[in-house]
Structure formats: structure tokens, C-alpha cells
Amino acid sequence: MRETRFIHIFILILLLAFPFRVNSQEVPGPDENIPFLITFGPEGRVTSWGDDDFSQTFFFTIPKDYKDPFYIRIYDADIGGKTDELNNFWDTRMQYSVYGGKGCYTDPDAKGINPTGNYKSGTLLATRTFGMDNKLDERWFTFGPFNPADGEYYPKFSSNVFKIICDGISGDDGNLYKYFLSRRPDANVPIQGANAFTYEYTFRMWNNNDTSFVSHIYPYIDSGCIYIKQRNFDWDNDGDFVVVSVERKGQSLPLSGEDQWTESRMPILDAEIGKSLDFRFYKKKGDLVKNNNVVISVENQYGENLQFFSAPIGGVPVYKPRIKVIPKK
């Protein structure tokens, strides 16, 4: 068991360390097909818009061998204009903060799914608060430069880890945005071998009533995992939630209704250990569920939250049938 765990850690290190294997610093990632991240202003603590805690944390991993300055870029950082979600009038302020240094990732509160305790652990490297700002509407804002050495080195990943938190400060509008970890301040140039992950994903579904619009997230199944428990919030019963892996084809899991949590457990197969699952979210055909914002997290049998990597560890899992032919007697 211990040996198996080491093997999986080794594989994970390899995947994180070798840049030609993992190369996505766009959040949401291209394999996820998610249009936007979303965080709402906390006024009134209204969760029915699709945000349970008005805060979202992402981590970036930068291979230890990468020494050059880098930047964290935010698309449509302001709250207002074309791509955000208006609630009466634009009055929302949103704070983005970048953390590095010791504890920015390893502090237990940092790995939680709720913005409580010391979730802002580590060293604050940069922060800025945005309201309505037409100059940033549908444009990129850049944090940095940052020195990779200012992150928290995490041996298991062989990477320096940085954290970015988007907190709703005031107001009640929805902030739609994306991130990009870039080598350059004025363009999105990826860092080879870097990746991004979160423990709780709050995102916007496609505004479409076409089942061909499928969003994915990829929880990584570490060694020792026997079963997982997924929790999703405010899905408005919008379509289907199915799981695909190398040995699992389209197992259905339940989706939540309006302003509700739903959870379910699913046993993990041996072949799924050390790989990613493909959580697929198909939009509902028929009546359009417009501006559907949703939340999802996954934990193992110990209650430990699992990471959703923007670039799935082990690649996008592909189901492979195995045909067995038995003569009839």
C-alpha cells in the first residue's frame, strides 16, 4: 500500500515536473470548456444566484526549475459591462489577492472549501480591489511580475505554489472572470509545466440549451482513495452530470436544484487511482437555464478535499472498453 502510494506520488511529480506533459495556466482550462469563473458580492448573503460563499481560491504551480518572473493575468477583472451578471445596479467590489511564501498552500485552512480561518495564509504579494471599470471590461489586468522563489515550495509537486483569492467585498452582482499564468505581462504566454487547481469550483455554465455544450472538471484520484463524495450546489437541475474514467463510462450522478446542495458517493475502481476522473456536465435540452452559476467540490473517504486541475493529471481520461467473448454452453 505504502509502495503504491509512492508510485502515485512519483507519477504525480513527473507529471508536474515535466513541462511537455502538462501545460495549462488558463483557468478555466481548455479541456474544461467552462466559459467563466464567477464570484458574487456578499451583500445579503444571497446564495441563490449560484455562489455559496462569495469567494474563490485557485492555486498555481510553477516548476522549481522555472526561475524567470511571471505574471497572473485576470480577464474582465471589473464588475460591470458586458460579461458580468447585473443585480439591480452595478455596486459590487471584488478583491483579488495573490499569496506566496510559507503556508500559502500548506496551511490547512488554505485547502478548505470555505473562506474561513486562515484561508488567506502565506505572504500577501499583491492585492487590488475592483468595481465597475470600463477600461477593464473584457480586457486583461496583470498582477506581477512575481519571482517564482516567492511561492511556497511543495516537494510533492516539485513546484512553487502561489495562491490567488477572489473575494466579494460588497454589492451583490456576479463577477465573471478568467485567469492566465503568463510569462509576459501583456500577453498570455504559458509557462511550460505549470498548472492550476482548486478545491471548490464556482463557475458559469454555458448559456445554451444544447446538450453538445459540455463542461468538464477533472478531480485527481490519489492513492488510497476508496470512494469519493461529490457535493454540488444550485445546479437548477440543468442537464446531466456523468462521470467518465478509463474504466467507467457515463455513470450518472445527481445534480442539485435551485439554491440547494446535493451530494452522492461513488466507489473508486483500482484503475482510476493515480488518474483523473472526467466530470461531465451536459446542458439541458429544451427550456434554457440562463446564467446558470454552479458550485462543486469532491472529498475522499477521509473528508480530504480533492483537487480539480485545469490540466487534468494523466490527461483527459478516455474510457476503453475491454471485450470478452465467452462461448455459450
Add this chain to the structure above:
Amino acid sequence: MRRHITYTAVIFIILLTFPAGLRGQAKGAFEVYRMPELSSGSDDMAPVIMSDGILFCSNRKVNPFLTKKNLEGIRLYGLYFAPFNEEGKPGKPVLFAPNLAKDANIGPASVTSDGNTLYFTRNYLEGKKLKKTDSNKLGIFTAKRNGSQWTDIQPFEYNDPAYNLSYPFVSADGRYLFFSSDMPGTLGKYDIFMCENADGKWTKPVNLGNTVNSEAAELYPFLHSSGRLYFASDRPGGFGGLDIWYTRLAFGSWTRPVLLDEPINSKADDFAFYAVQGSYEGYFSSNRRKDGDDIYRFATTIIRWSVCDTLKKNNYCYEFIDENALKNDTMDTKFRWEWTFGDGAKADGVTSEHCYTGPGVYDISLDIVNLITGGIEKRQASYQLEITDVEQPVISSPDMIKAGEALVLNAAETNLPGMDVARYYWNFGDETASSGLEVSKVYTLPGKYNIQLIVSSKPGAGGVVREVCVCKDIEVTANGN
């Protein structure tokens, strides 16, 4: 010392001869040879195997100075035992248990399977001088083994000095006792009767009925482990004199007796058939050499494999499984598995079944349909299935037929690639055989017959002949006619 001895054995009946006729048994099924080691120049007959030797009866001369004869001047019969030597052949016969009879004929005997009880034929009266007018018929007696001695001689409870009861045979399981008698209830000269063992007592003798017993004499009953009851009879329809016939129980009735073929039967008297239980070799007696009765050994010449493969059915039906999908025992899926079997047929399901029409190479592919989007993921997996017929001789025939009807057996579908067949040999399971690609067989008795088809190749390199055997059971039912 003249004694009035009425020894109603075969020697008194053999003079009666009837027209003989051949029956439909294949000739040459057995080879027979006289056993000189048991022959004396006198009459030697009715051998049975008893533990480590052969027990038989004979009227041979044992004392050059004293000869005991019956009233007709024929030497008295005694029991003799010839122990098997190291090679399994009978050695020099010695007089067996002289205490069983004193100045009387003692004849055919039967031993229980535990070897502890001897049933034998003997004159009722012994050790007495008899007048010519005295009657001294044959009865059945028993003796118990006591070490090397046979003691406690007891008469059979249904003995009656007014009638002959002779040639006892106890079945291997000890349940039945057969004998011949002219006791009341006899249909002909001598009939075969049967008693059943009920809690250690023999039930009242029952005549086997007019299917088995005729107006002639039926003698020397012997029940083989195959279920056949062999006996000798001088009834019409035989080869001449006494011949050996067999019958068996089918559906509670004894079947019409079947005549054994030459060379076991002959124009002379052939009787006292005894086969080793579980095989088709044994002994019988005959006076075909015209110099008295001799003991003969017989063995089948028909080829029959002791281990023969059962005819296997070609299988063209298969179950197709996506093993990975089956791992999710509670899977509620939004996908459909679509199988294409390579012969134009299709089916849905994580598991599916399909039967092909014959051998061939088939490309199986598996598409997976997304039930949410309707999209088809083509050829997610593929499999090449090669179906071949079983390499074996093939017996083509009905599984059931009525007695008396012709059963046609055909080997044309034999599938033995690379084998240059020289002969198709058929063993019909009733000690008859034939050869040929297609043969016909008529069973006269109902029952289940195990048919063997033995295919031999022409000699290959080094003169090696390859042989393969398959077998098949045929049910022969009674013909209502």
C-alpha cells in the same frame, strides 16, 4: 454299485435338436478357443470364476481303481477347482470340497460375490444304494465357507424331491436367485425361475414367463452386469442342440430372447455361458468336438475403446461482454453499447448474445452511443473472433429410434483436418460392429446404446496410424407393434 441317478442335465436334453436359423448379429464378434488345461477327455462344463480360480464340474476319472457311475453307466459328476497361476491361467484341476456330495452327482454351482456361500446342484439322495425304480432328482443346496472348508450344507427351501431344481445362479448383488426346474408351473420341459431376496429369505420362485421360457428346456441362467440374462435352450430357431440366448428386463418385462451368433453357438450343444462381470469375455461349454463336453473361453474381437470422447456439439453462440462496464455494479449510465457482430447482425447492451450460422472469422466492433447528445463513438473496441468446428469424428443420426427400425448412421460431417481417413468403424454398443462412411443398424431390444465411431487414418510416416473415437448414446424405444 449301481445307483439310480437321475441327472437331468444338459446331457439328457442335447439329443433334442431343432431346425436352426441365423439371426442378424454381425459375425466374428467373438473369438473362442477350447481350454485344454481344463479338459479331461470326459465331460467338463459349467465353469464359474471363484476368487482365485475356476470352479467347474466334470465326470472325469480320478481314481483308476474305482469308478462311480449312475444307473446309466455314466461316471458321477463332481466339482473341480483349477487355481489361476501367476500368469492368470488355470492350473491343474483338483477335486473341490469332496464333502459336498457322497456318491451323488454334484453339478453346476454359483458363488455369492463375497465368496462365502456356494449354491450348487446335487442329487437329493446321496450315499445310498438305489434301485432302478428309485427317483433321485436334482435339488439346490448351499454350503458356507469355513476357512478352507465348505460346511453347513443346507437344502434350498423350495426343493421338492419330486422335481428337479438345478443350475442356480446368484446375482452379483445377492438380490436374485435364478435356477432351472420342472417344478409345477413349468411351461415346457425346464423353465427358468427366479426368487428375490427378502430380508435374507428367498421369495417363492416365479416363472420368468413364456417370453423367456418355451415348450423346450431353458437351462443355465446367468445374469451379467450388463443386465442381460443368458441361458441355454434347445428351442426352435437356434443353430442346433442347445444354444445360448439372452434376454433382459425392459419396462418390467423380459424381452424376446436373442440368439448369440457363431462362433459361440454352433450346431452342437452350447451352454453354461459365463462372462466376467463388467466385460465381454468369459467361458461356455460345448460338445462341438464330438468327444464330450469341453470348456471354451471366449473374448470379443469387436473394437471398443474403454475411453472414448463424447461427441461434442459445435458451438456458434457466444456472449459478448464489455468487462470494464461490468465493473460498475450500480452503474446508471447515459450511454448505450452497440455491438456489430461481423455477420450483419447487431445488438445493444453491455452484455449481448449472438449465434452465428457457422464457422468463420468475424470482426466484432463496439460503438458507444451517448444517449444525452445522440453522438456515436465508433469502434471503441474491436475483436476478431474465429469460429471453427470441433475437430472430431462426427456421428450424424437421430437420438432416438424404435426397436426394429433401421437406424442410419453417417460420418460424412467428420472434421479431422489433415487426416487421410482409411476407415470409419462403428461399434453399435451391443457387441456388433460395422464399417463404412454410412451404415445402418437395427436394434431388436429397447434400451440405451452407446455407439462408438472410431476413425483410422492411412499409415503415415513410419507407418503410424492415427485413431480417433467419439461416442453417442442412442435411445431405442419399444416398438408398439
